[in-house]
Amino acid sequence: MRVMVIVKADKNSEAGILPTKETKETFAAVGKFNEELVKAGVMLAGEGLQPSSKGKRVRFSGQQRTVIDGPFAEAKELVGGFWLWQVKSMEEAVEWLKRAPFDGGKEVEIRQVYEASDFPAEVLSAEDAAREQELRDELQRKTAKR
Numbered sequence: 065m066r067v068m069v070i071v072k073a074d075k076n077s078e079a080g081i082l083p084t085k086e087t088k089e090t091f092a093a094v095g096k097f098n099e100e101l102v103k104a105g106v107m108l109a110g111e112g113l114q115p116s117s118k119g120k121r122v123r124f125s126g127q128q129r130t131v132i133d134g135p136f137a138e139a140k141e142l143v144g145g146f147w148l149w150q151v152k153s154m155e156e157a158v159e160w161l162k163r164a165p166f167d168g169g170k171e172v173e174i175r176q177v178y179e180a181s182d183f184p185a186e187v188l189s190a191e192d193a194a195r196e197q198e199l200r201d202e203l204q205r206k207t208a209k210r
Contacts (some may be wrong), residue, residue: 065150065151065152065153065154065176065177065179066108066148066150066151066176066177067148067151067154067157067174067175067176067177068146068147068148068149068174068175068177069146069147069148069149069150069157069161069171069172069173069174070146070173070174070175071112071143071144071145071146071170071172072141072142072143072144072145072170072171072172072173073113073116073143073144074144074170077112077113077115077141077144077145078115078116078117078135078142078144079115080114080115080117080118081129085112090165093165094164094165096165097163097164097165098110098137100163101147101149101160105145105149105150106149106150106160107148107149108148108149108150109146109147109148110146110147110148111145111146112144112146113143113144113146115134115135115197116134116135116136116142116206117134117135118134119134119136119195120132120134121136148177154174154176155163158172158174161174180192180193180196180197181193187197199209
């Protein structure tokens with residue numbers, strides 16, 4: 065199963081504060097943790113996100129599209145970064161996350177990613193599921209070439 069591990073933004077990430085000498089240790093510890101995840105075959109992707117002040121939202125209402133410029137309110141509700149993991153179970157994901165080098169009341173959310181097999185055939189036909197898989201495979205090939 066694939067899970068997305070969602071790291072919430074905080075005041076520093078929303079301010080665009082990059083690692084400093086004081087936070088270099090934490091940054092290195094996350095790098096070491098990422099290495100462990102990759103070596104174990106768990107990590108599929110992972111990135112930090114720029115502050116919401118550099119982002120946009122698009123609101124959909126019928127045919128109307130409204131673009132909203134960041135920053136967005138409530139940093140605690142914003143995503144600051146993510147991992148995409150391949151694990152055997154939610155319990156395994158939790159065990160990996162418990163090893164992450166976070167502190168200070170940080171909350172990190174784990175959500176299972178939908179797979180084609182999660183949808184009934186009348187919603188996602190075998191042909192549609194195969195087409196989705198072809199797209200994922202193509203993305204993997206393109207990523208590997210970079």
